[in-house]
Amino acid sequence: MKKNISKINRPLKGEITVPADKSVSHRAVIFASLANGKSVIKNFSKGKDPLASLNICRALGVKAEYNDDLTIISDGRLRSPKEVLNCQNSGTTMRLMAGVLASRNFNSVLIGDESLSKRPMKRIIQPLTLMGADIISDNNHAPIKISGRNLYGINYTSHISSAQVKSAVLLAGLNASGRTVYTEPSLSRDHSERLLKYMGANISVEGNSVTIEKSELKPCDIEICGDISSAAFFIVSALIVPNSNIILKNIGLNPARTGIIEIAKKAGADIEILDKHEVCNEPVGDIRVKYSQLKGFTVKGEIIPKLIDELPVLAVLATQADGTTVIKDAEDLRNKESDRISCIVSELKKLGADIQETPDGFIIQGKTKLNGGCEVESFHDHRLAMSLFVTGLICDNPITINGFEWVSISFPEFEKLFTNVTKY
Numbered sequence: 001m002k003k004n005i006s007k008i009n010r011p012l013k014g015e016i017t018v019p020a021d022k023s024v025s026h027r028a029v030i031f032a033s034l035a036n037g038k039s040v041i042k043n044f045s046k047g048k049d050p051l052a053s054l055n056i057c058r059a060l061g062v063k064a065e066y067n068d069d070l071t072i073i074s075d076g077r078l079r080s081p082k083e084v085l086n087c088q089n090s091g092t093t094m095r096l097m098a099g100v101l102a103s104r105n106f107n108s109v110l111i112g113d114e115s116l117s118k119r120p121m122k123r124i125i126q127p128l129t130l131m132g133a134d135i136i137s138d139n140n141h142a143p144i145k146i147s148g149r150n151l152y153g154i155n156y157t158s159h160i161s162s163a164q165v166k167s168a169v170l171l172a173g174l175n176a177s178g179r180t181v182y183t184e185p186s187l188s189r190d191h192s193e194r195l196l197k198y199m200g201a202n203i204s205v206e207g208n209s210v211t212i213e214k215s216e217l218k219p220c221d222i223e224i225c226g227d228i229s230s231a232a233f234f235i236v237s238a239l240i241v242p243n244s245n246i247i248l249k250n251i252g253l254n255p256a257r258t259g260i261i262e263i264a265k266k267a268g269a270d271i272e273i274l275d276k277h278e279v280c281n282e283p284v285g286d287i288r289v290k291y292s293q294l295k296g297f298t299v300k301g302e303i304i305p306k307l308i309d310e311l312p313v314l315a316v317l318a319t320q321a322d323g324t325t326v327i328k329d330a331e332d333l334r335n336k337e338s339d340r341i342s343c344i345v346s347e348l349k350k351l352g353a354d355i356q357e358t359p360d361g362f363i364i365q366g367k368t369k370l371n372g373g374c375e376v377e378s379f380h381d382h383r384l385a386m387s388l389f390v391t392g393l394i395c396d397n398p399i400t401i402n403g404f405e406w407v408s409i410s411f412p413e414f415e416k417l418f419t420n421v422t423k424y
């Protein structure tokens with residue numbers, strides 16, 4: 001689907017409630033499926049990725065009713081699936097489910113779409129195999145064939161900071177004999193640790209190490225906060241469209257996810273957190289954002305996992321910040337739904353940005369007037385499609401985004417919500 005975007009001539013104003021956090025939605029449905037009893041999940045994401053996790057839980061014998069709330073009824077024991085399990089575009093589904101399935105008493109096969117089949121799976125196959133898992137892959141890519149085995153705990157130090165890898169190992173450890181200790185170089189999102197603890201798992205955290213032992217999860221009611229990664233497109237739009245002033249309601253403020261706020265504030269952004277409180281072991285609050293004059297910024301090192309999904313839209317922000325912006329240590333961005341380094345660089349260049357690709361990031365000179373007036377590609381990547389939409393708002397000439405339908409992977413409501421804050 002092609003989407004035409006023209007320069008916006010009015011500010012963003014008002015309140016926005018963005019949809020549920022994608023990462024927490026995956027975990028809520030998967031963990032509830034592992035508990036014996038009834039769990040009610042409020043505000044489950046309607047994105048295609050979390051729905052892929054839900055469908056797989058159903059294929060494993062879990063009962064799920066999805067009206068306003070998602071009700072999960074399980075005995076905690078999954079059943080042998082009749083068919084291959086399709087993770088579609090969702091890396092989180094594939095990696096977390098591999099951790100769950102490795103210790104079951106049946107065999108299963110995880111497949112994905114073209115993009116997911118190209119993404120690296122060695123990062124989970126290696127630690128799970130060390131725990132005793134029997135996994136056959138296509139040269140460390142999907143399809144992943146798992147023959148369920150009894151697993152044993154390991155002490156594993158990862159060379160990358162990935163919440164998907166960490167969660168796969170923790171989920172395997174939840175059903176393995178002995179103790180599993182997982183250490184990562186810098187903290188990645190810790191939604192799994194928080195929700196596992198909330199559901200009664202024997203789990204503890206010390207610095208960047210997590211220890212888990214075999215435990216039963218208790219069914220529970222889970223309320224999912226708004227997704228800061230979806231809010232990011234509104235945060236950046238409000239910062240670059242003159243006179244904007246918006247409030248994003250009920251957003252997850254997990255410190256392992258708020259890198260975008262830290263960096264934007266350092267760049268001079270007028271951002272304020274209101275009404276901070278806790279819901280289901282996760283910090284939540286409102287974010288007020290006003291149009292701001294920005295200066296170039298540097299993003300590197302430990303903060304990278306805290307804003308990894310926001311880097312494409314931060315590149316858009318950097319085109320409107322005075323001076324040089326440097327993004328480095330972000331090589332894993334090449335392993336996402338697309339190679340997000342080369343793709344965002346090529347598309348922003350077409351629109352007139354001064355941006356250079358580096359092996360582990362990019363360098364941007366701002367502030368630049370963007371000409372637009374051409375077609376750009378989403379590369380079947382939801383976050384690129386939305387980042388380019390935001391760029392279109394400030395281009396002098398209309399742009400066309402090819403493959404805009406991919407936004408439904410995480411944020412099917414994106415355009416409708418955008419209209420609400422621009423047509424008041």
Ligand code: S3P
Pocket residue numbers: 022023024026092161162163164165167188189308309
């Ligand atoms: C996610 C972790 C991150 C992130 C992805 C969601 C998760 O991936 O990019 O969108 O829910 O655990 P990595 O763990 O590969 O860094």
